[in-house]
Amino acid sequence: MDYLIKNTVAIASTEFPDARDLRIRGGYITELGNALAPTPEDPETVIDASGCVAWPGLVNTHHHLAQSIMKGVPEGLNQDLGGWLGSVPYRFWPKVTPDLMYHAARLGLFELIRSGTTTCADHHYLYHSTTTPELEEAVWQAAEELGIRMVVCRGSATETGSHEGMIEHKIEPESVDQIIQRLEETRKKHHQTGPDAMKKLVVAPTSLIHSSSPEGLKAQAEWARANGLKMHSHLLEVTFDETQARKKYGQSAIDYAESCGWLGPDVWYAHLVHSDAHAIERLAATQTGISHCPTSNCRLGSGIAPVIRLAEAGAPISLGVDGSASAESGSMLQELNLTWLIHRAQNGPDATTLEQVLEWGSQSGADILGLYNTGSLAVGKAADLVLYDIDKPRFAGVHVPLMSPLMCGEPVHVKNSFIQGTRIVSDGCVAGLDETELTQSVRNSVAALLNGV
Numbered sequence: 001m002d003y004l005i006k007n008t009v010a011i012a013s014t015e016f017p018d019a020r021d022l023r024i025r026g027g028y029i030t031e032l033g034n035a036l037a038p039t040p041e042d043p044e045t046v047i048d049a050s051g052c053v054a055w056p057g058l059v060n061t062h063h064h065l066a067q068s069i070m071k072g073v074p075e076g077l078n079q080d081l082g083g084w085l086g087s088v089p090y091r092f093w094p095k096v097t098p099d100l101m102y103h104a105a106r107l108g109l110f111e112l113i114r115s116g117t118t119t120c121a122d123h124h125y126l127y128h129s130t131t132t133p134e135l136e137e138a139v140w141q142a143a144e145e146l147g148i149r150m151v152v153c154r155g156s157a158t159e160t161g162s163h164e165g166m167i168e169h170k171i172e173p174e175s176v177d178q179i180i181q182r183l184e185e186t187r188k189k190h191h192q193t194g195p196d197a198m199k200k201l202v203v204a205p206t207s208l209i210h211s212s213s214p215e216g217l218k219a220q221a222e223w224a225r226a227n228g229l230k231m232h233s234h235l236l237e238v239t240f241d242e243t244q245a246r247k248k249y250g251q252s253a254i255d256y257a258e259s260c261g262w263l264g265p266d267v268w269y270a271h272l273v274h275s276d277a278h279a280i281e282r283l284a285a286t287q288t289g290i291s292h293c294p295t296s297n298c299r300l301g302s303g304i305a306p307v308i309r310l311a312e313a314g315a316p317i318s319l320g321v322d323g324s325a326s327a328e329s330g331s332m333l334q335e336l337n338l339t340w341l342i343h344r345a346q347n348g349p350d351a352t353t354l355e356q357v358l359e360w361g362s363q364s365g366a367d368i369l370g371l372y373n374t375g376s377l378a379v380g381k382a383a384d385l386v387l388y389d390i391d392k393p394r395f396a397g398v399h400v401p402l403m404s405p406l407m408c409g410e411p412v413h414v415k416n417s418f419i420q421g422t423r424i425v426s427d428g429c430v431a432g433l434d435e436t437e438l439t440q441s442v443r444n445s446v447a448a449l450l451n452g453v
């Protein structure tokens, strides 16, 4: 299907900032301009986008979709990361069946799409030695059904390690050989190459410091690079990473990561909240990226990542929602809004600009994921774009309409959304998804999760 989108209030395009119309052919943006005429000889669907602003689809670089059915678990509400991991994700991990994973993934992806997201990187770490492949397949299936661009970051643990939750809940780690064999199976089945792949696989041990061996990390890095795959993990979310790295390996967390081959332009980390000057220097020098997840960092009291200093040093910046067990909104738009605000609280009113934050949430994230031909609205780029309806009282007073979703924050209303030129939201409805059925499925899943815990 080809589209001509006409009469937007504004389009977030640095290539053609004055454009109001946009044409999509064969999944790609072929024209930006004004008063573009329909082409009857080459039929296309004309969409009147009056009252809407067009943005590049947002790119979420860190999620845990399984947690979408673990929101607001009472035991973890007022705990820090270590306590919360034991009370919430690790506690429920052994209970997540492929069926529950499927409904959780549908909910998480629905929430992303509803907030304007077109690409999701999910850090899926529910693997132990006896896990069946269906648990991972449920994630791929949900993504395929909703039409979202999907990056599965394949988590792993080779040791129960220093996170108490894994020991407490008797989660049996995999061997390095098992991890690589399973990675290879997924790579053959799902991974696509190319700058606008719809499905990508990433090598993503869950924690470098707490549940992986140096040999396992080196083996996974070597395998990832031999196969042209990117690498991802958590790092320096709390100071425990730093103290454990010094205790176990006699060096800082960032130096340990580097010694295992885990810094580079093909690596990005969630959080990096406790990066010191040396860590910032190494991250920037190696072009290692960050997925900044401010809502989760606030919710768990972890701190504020030094994103402004990382950006000034030249490190690649992207944004992520993190799992909904510690960021209940599941909204990328909320992450943009909070990123815009929170660094001003810390660094002053000129610390962030609206344009910079949108770039972090779109093109910069796409680049970190290797999806270079997505993430912005320009001729030749894959047509991943969102039409936010701002024809509402709360947006009407804003003097810069293009940025009103970012400034005003949630609730936003995505009227239409496209991924690789396919319309996945039509007049506010996510294609192929019945919200009443989803709500009931999620309620049933929560009940099943609690059963016997």
Ligand SMILES: [Zn+2]
Residues within 6 Å of the ligand: 062, 063, 064, 123, 234, 270, 322, 323
């Ligand atoms: Zn995470």
